[in-house]
Amino acid sequence: MLDRHLIEQRLSDVQSRIAKAERRYGRMPGSVQLIAVSKTRPIEDIAAAYAVGQTRFGENYVQEAVAKIHALRDLAVEWHFIGPLQSNKTRDVAEHFAWVHSVDKLKIAERLNAQRPAHLPPLQVCIQVNTSGEDSKSGIGAHALPALAAAVAKLPRLTLRGLMALPAPAEDFDGQCAALRPLHELWTQLRSLGLDIDTLSMGMSSDLEAAIAEGATLVRVGTDIFGARG
Numbered sequence: 001m002l003d004r005h006l007i008e009q010r011l012s013d014v015q016s017r018i019a020k021a022e023r024r025y026g027r028m029p030g031s032v033q034l035i036a037v038s039k040t041r042p043i044e045d046i047a048a049a050y051a052v053g054q055t056r057f058g059e060n061y062v063q064e065a066v067a068k069i070h071a072l073r074d075l076a077v078e079w080h081f082i083g084p085l086q087s088n089k090t091r092d093v094a095e096h097f098a099w100v101h102s103v104d105k106l107k108i109a110e111r112l113n114a115q116r117p118a119h120l121p122p123l124q125v126c127i128q129v130n131t132s133g134e135d136s137k138s139g140i141g142a143h144a145l146p147a148l149a150a151a152v153a154k155l156p157r158l159t160l161r162g163l164m165a166l167p168a169p170a171e172d173f174d175g176q177c178a179a180l181r182p183l184h185e186l187w188t189q190l191r192s193l194g195l196d197i198d199t200l201s202m203g204m205s206s207d208l209e210a211a212i213a214e215g216a217t218l219v220r221v222g223t224d225i226f227g228a229r230g
């Protein structure tokens with residue numbers, strides 16, 4: 001558990017970095033939202049960040065997340081699932097989260113659509129794209145993206161919001177921009193095909209400025225808020 005003031009200080013530093021990058025790269029003030037990635041962190045750290053105004057939190061592991069969501073159910077947290085998603089875990093995600101960033105197969109999307117409870121609003125979905133072309137990484141390949149996006153957009157209990165990527169770490173700012181740019185290009189292409197999407201989920205602690213320069217609307221930051229994970 002971290003000191004409450006340390007979390008407050010780090011959150012405010014990250015918010016300043018976001019605001020500064022918005023100005024520097026010609027983005028509208030307030031057009032980039034922060035998701036605090038709280039995987040492996042205790043509920044006390046989440047509550048401390050929430051107490052100073054952070055409402056969006058990202059989690060990667062379904063079981064761990066469901067326990068935290070239950071413990072913090074009295075807080076108005078917007079929970080984002082950002083980890084790899086297997087079909088046997090879709091029900092927990094459909095029942096507990098507002099957003100999922102890591103949809104990369106139609107089968108997974110169809111299960112989430114069928115399992116989203118009727119009393120909740122549609123699940124907000126980003127499709128994870130593998131822009132680096134490595135076979136081992138999760139995310140759909142660029143060639144198959146338009147068909148998947150069109151199919152996901154038709155599912156009534158899901159709202160397709162945009163794209164997510166997790167590129168391999170790059171050496172410097174220019175390398176980070178080069179790694180992130182293809183996601184923006186694919187996003188623009190989908191919009192030109194008529195898909196009504198507004199979200200680009202990219203950028204973490206080490207590349208959030210590059211992500212903002214390249215058009216991110218949601219950045220997912222863990223380490224620079226909560227410290228290095230053990």
Ligand SMILES: *Cc1c(COP(=O)(O)O)cnc(C)c1O
Pocket residue numbers: 037039060082083166204205206220221222223224
């Ligand atoms: C862990 C994680 C993050 C946060 O990474 P940091 O480097 O700790 O900021 C962002 N996105 C995803 C998908 C993650 O798994």
